[in-house]
Amino acid sequence: MNTLLVASDVQKTFIMHMRGGVELPVVANVSFSLTAGSCAVLGGPSGVGKSSILKMLYGNYGTDSGQILVSHHGRHIDVASADPRLVLEIRRDTIGYVSQFLRAVPRVSALDVAAEPLLIRGVEREVARQRAADLFAELNLPEKLWSLPPATFSGGEQQRVNIARGFITDHPILLLDEPTASLDAANREVVIDLIARKKADGAALLGIFHDQDVRNAVADHIIDVAAFAAGKSAA
Numbered sequence: 001m002n003t004l005l006v007a008s009d010v011q012k013t014f015i016m017h018m019r020g021g022v023e024l025p026v027v028a029n030v031s032f033s034l035t036a037g038s039c040a041v042l043g044g045p046s047g048v049g050k051s052s053i054l055k056m057l058y059g060n061y062g063t064d065s066g067q068i069l070v071s072h073h074g075r076h077i078d079v080a081s082a083d084p085r086l087v088l089e090i091r092r093d094t095i096g097y098v099s100q101f102l103r104a105v106p107r108v109s110a111l112d113v114a115a116e117p118l119l120i121r122g123v124e125r126e127v128a129r130q131r132a133a134d135l136f137a138e139l140n141l142p143e144k145l146w147s148l149p150p151a152t153f154s155g156g157e158q159q160r161v162n163i164a165r166g167f168i169t170d171h172p173i174l175l176l177d178e179p180t181a182s183l184d185a186a187n188r189e190v191v192i193d194l195i196a197r198k199k200a201d202g203a204a205l206l207g208i209f210h211d212q213d214v215r216n217a218v219a220d221h222i223i224d225v226a227a228f229a230a231g232k233s234a235a
């Protein structure tokens with residue numbers, strides 16, 4: 001088994017400095033690993049810390065303790081303690097992330113938003129845009145929208161731009177935060193298929209899916225986040 005990420009005893013507490021230093025413990029004792037060619041799903045009730053875990057793996061949230069070891073260009077790097085420049089390099093080449101909502105940049109077309117992760121990896125602009133167009137077509141995004149900035153798109157249209165942006169690269173690790181939340185049944189099926197292809201290509205995926213049908217279709221195993229707090233083995 002080719003292990004691409006190992007999280008060990010990860011812990012996080014939010015301290016609300018604007019609220020008199022109130023402490024909000026979010027997760028503790030979080031330990032799991034991700035292997036190539038499989039999709040793990042974070043499970044557990046709302047508020048248990050699923051999104052926070054994804055954000056820690058991506059380096060958006062810091063950790064209080066624990067390690068998040070990632071296989072990056074043949075080295076094992078601890079995302080939890082890596083310097084910000086290295087975290088950016090890991091995001092460029094090793095860990096992709098589909099967030100729930102698109103952060104649209106004004107005046108940038110949907111095609112260029114989706115193509116950007118390839119451009120920053122040095123792929124030629126027309127090749128990257130063609131790849132984005134192929135994904136948009138597969139995701140049934142109307143062609144008349146492709147050259148428009150996505151800020152005014154519907155929730156489901158924006159989510160499909162975000163999915164194309166996340167799936168366009170061949171990152172070995174891909175994090176998915178509710179990628180199907182705003183999609184209709186037909187497009188949920190497209191995403192299930194995209195995930196299956198990523199697995200077949202050898203990527204390690206970790207996702208949050210509230211939709212039970214999607215979860216059943218993609219999950220190789222469920223990581224029960226509530227069990228960490230209870231001190232049990234979760235995976």
Ligand SMILES: Nc1ncnc2c1ncn2[C@@H]1O[C@H](COP(=O)(O)OP(=O)(O)OP(=O)(O)O)[C@@H](O)[C@H]1O
Binds near residue numbers: 047049052
């Ligand atoms: N930036 C933040 N500052 C303060 N508290 C936060 C922050 N992000 C998350 N939290 C808190 O951490 C807890 C876990 O939130 P998180 O979004 O990780 O849960 P979740 O399991 O993904 O929930 P859901 O299934 O509802 O999306 C919540 O109580 C939330 O209020």
